[in-house]
Amino acid sequence: MKKALFLIAMGAILTGCQEQRADIQKKVDEYAVVKVSSPLMDKLSDKDKQVLNLFRQAGQIIDELFWEQTFGNPDFTSSLKDGAEKMYAGINYGPWDRLDDNRPFIEGFGEKPLGANYYPADITAEEFAAFSDPDKNSPYTVLRRDEEGNLKCIWYRDEYKDKLDRICLYLEEAAAITDNEGLRNYLLKRVEAFRTDDYFESDLAWMDMKDSKIDIVIGPVESYDDKLNELKTSYECFILLKDEERSAELAKYVSMLPDLQKMLPCKPEYKTFVPGTSSDLNVYDAIYYSGDCNAGSKTIAINLPNDDRVHALKGTRRLQLHNSMMDKFGKILLPIGRALIEDEQQKHLRSEAFFWNVTFHEVAHGLGVKQTVNGLGSVDEAMGDEKTTWEEAKADILGLFMVCELIDMEEIPLISKEDAITTYIAGLVRSVRFGSASSHGKANMMCYNFMREYGAFTRNRDGFYHIDYDKALEAIDAWADLILTTQATGNYMFAKEYSANHAKVSEALSADIAHINNLGIPRDITFEFVW
Ligand SMILES: [Zn+2]
Known part of the structure; x- marks a missing residue:
């Protein structure tokens, strides 16, 4: 009897260890x-x-x-x-x-x-x-x-x-x-x-x-x-x-920054700041x-x-790391998009679109409003602990805004606005997986929820995302306007309340994330240097 109990207890310990090891192996596998x-x-x-x-x-x-x-x-x-x-x-x-x-x-x-x-x-x-x-x-x-x-x-x-x-x-x-x-x-x-x-x-x-x-x-x-x-x-x-070829392509956009700033979808008095072109x-x-x-x-x-x-x-110097972006696109973003977006729209998941969205996210940090318009000092001072979340949300949506404008102006070749928007939405889900502990995570939740509430995408009968591109373009303008207005007026109270209500993962999104996790789609990458 004693021996039997001992064996049962040992069994439990062994299973416990094996489970823990399997858990850690699962975590290792989350990195491609x-x-x-x-x-x-x-x-x-x-x-x-x-x-x-x-x-x-x-x-x-x-x-x-x-x-x-x-x-x-x-x-x-x-x-x-x-x-x-x-x-x-x-x-x-x-x-x-x-x-x-x-x-x-x-x-x-x-x-x-x-x-x-x-x-x-x-x-x-x-x-x-x-x-x-x-x-x-x-x-x-x-x-x-x-x-x-x-x-x-x-x-x-x-x-x-x-x-x-x-x-x-x-x-x-x-x-x-x-x-x-x-x-x-x-x-x-x-x-x-x-x-x-x-x-x-x-x-x-x-x-x-x-x-x-x-x-x-x-x-x-x-x-x-x-x-x-x-x-x-x-x-x-x-x-x-x-990458000298790709870098030469980017040079022209830096000189276009003052014009892009003027195109931002907000009140004229919020965009008087002139971005430098020396960066x-x-x-x-x-x-x-x-x-x-x-x-x-x-x-x-x-x-x-x-x-x-x-x-x-x-x-400052902004360095876009092309090979790492392509790896994250191929190993993570593309499989996420394929798991969530309806078949007909999956052709719009494009690595080049991911490159442009990320690149203009960085550029967008240099645009927008730096000083509040109502004497509350710099945007950073006025926004307090909401500063980074809103700045990241701004960079994200203005990045997409610029990519779409530049495609219209035929300044960005080879991709369409549909590519930019589809890739952007799948990208939001990728980033939301990092949770709300970081400002980036919170910013992405706000962007995702704004797009969804505006009707930029809905679910089709089978539960896949169907993107309405006209609505998405309107949503980009409306969200950019709301963020720029909040920053320009240093409206900390609004920012705080808004992020408390919107930097959240809905039940539907959390089911999407569980689905992605079950498919074994990695969360990030880890390197083996072969040179
Ligand atoms: Zn950023």
């Missing part, structure tokens, strides 16, 4: 593996290829640095025995699921500390507030405890010195090899930045780097991983190849990601640097 290389590599000189190899070695150290920042131990995955756990920890840089609000997925781990490893694990917001060291707010210091347990600041250049020294050696070697003056200047300034934690000059040098076929974003850049204060920056590295918009293939940008979901467009002082002097 993509082999990364680029046809642009064939056109490079031997020197350029040597430089790329040095970049990649530097990039591998960036990976170790980010492990240290976000988790602590760069060798964590080698301590894991289970293959699925190992894979998933590698994708997430730790035992917390980045696509599931950082919930732990490995036994023995609790909540991810809000301050990751940028702060002592036991620090509280109150203790941080009471700590009186001016360096505590720097994006380039970590906080640690001294022997007595008191807080102290350590600069990145000291905390990570050994690894940074190795990175600098690779970058210096690359600078000595490259024939491109702009790239050399940037690399040497970046080395200086790693040694001083002052990135300003190297950011300016990156802005001036206009004619290099190869490019690298390397350093501490974004602060999203610091959930305690959104202050401390995370190391990341992108290695990029410029740089180019297309790249990303052949390597490491650190922060490689953790969880992957970036398909870059808009950097983040330093306002650089914006004022030189604007």
Whole structure:
């Protein structure tokens, strides 16, 4: 009897383990593996290829640095025995699921500390507030405890010195090899930045780097991983190849921005702002990601640097990552569209349309209203914690608006407005899957709900989406007008109430998402670098 009970209990434990393993394998499978290389590599000189190899070695150290920042131990995955756990920890840089609000997925781990490893694990917001060291707010210091347990600041250049020294050696070697003056200047300034934690000059040098076929974003850049204060920056590295043909095509749109601004569907007094035409918009293939940008979901467009002082002097650079976009389209967006949209309209799911929609989303961030019209200061100030959600919704719908206008003007070839709209709607469902934890997720829910409530799409008898393109075009104008008006009048109260009521997933949409999940359509991609 005892033995039987023991066996039953063992059975339960084994099944439990197997279930957990199957769960983690399922999570791993939510990321489609993509082999990364680029046809642009064939056109490079031997020197350029040597430089790329040095970049990649530097990039591998960036990976170790980010492990240290976000988790602590760069060798964590080698301590894991289970293959699925190992894979998933590698994708997430730790035992917390980045696509599931950082919930732990490995036994023995609790909540991810809000301050990751940028702060002592036991620090509280109150203790941080009471700590009186001016360096505590720097994006380039970590906080640690001294022997007595008191807080102290350590600069990145000291905390990570050994690894940074190795990175600098690779970058210096690359600078000595490259024939491109702009790239050399940037690399040497970046080395200086790693040694001083002052990135300003190297950011300016990156802005001036206009004619290099190869490019690298390397350093501490974004602060999203610091959930305690959104202050401390995370190391990341992108290695990029410029697609000169596609970039040349984009150049003309930058000069059209002032005219596009005048066409926005809103009151004339909301569009007096004149967008700059000096910002740089180019297309790249990303052949390597490491650190922060490689953790969880992957970036398909870059808009950097983040330093306002650089914006004022030189604007920003917008880099559209074409190969990663195409991978996300093929592996995720297209299967979603095929699962949800009625047969006759599926021909309008087009990778080129996805490229243009994403590209003009980025462009749209530079258009619209920057100052409120009623003395409430800048739109950012007036919109408070609704700022990012509305700005993302704006960029999304104005991006589609511009693509449609430019198709009418015969300035965007090869795709139709039907292609742009169909691909956009399937794209909204793709983004809504990331949930409401992010401003992007909330913005996409508002866009989806606005289009649906306006009648831009309905369900046919079999439950598939049927898009009414005339209604969709009206909906684009109406939604753009509502957003621009809200921003221009700094109407925070309205924004708050509207997003509370509309940044939601309806029952029907949540059934669509369950359907997509059941079909095993991946949520994101993960890379295997094959060069
Ligand atoms: Zn955006």
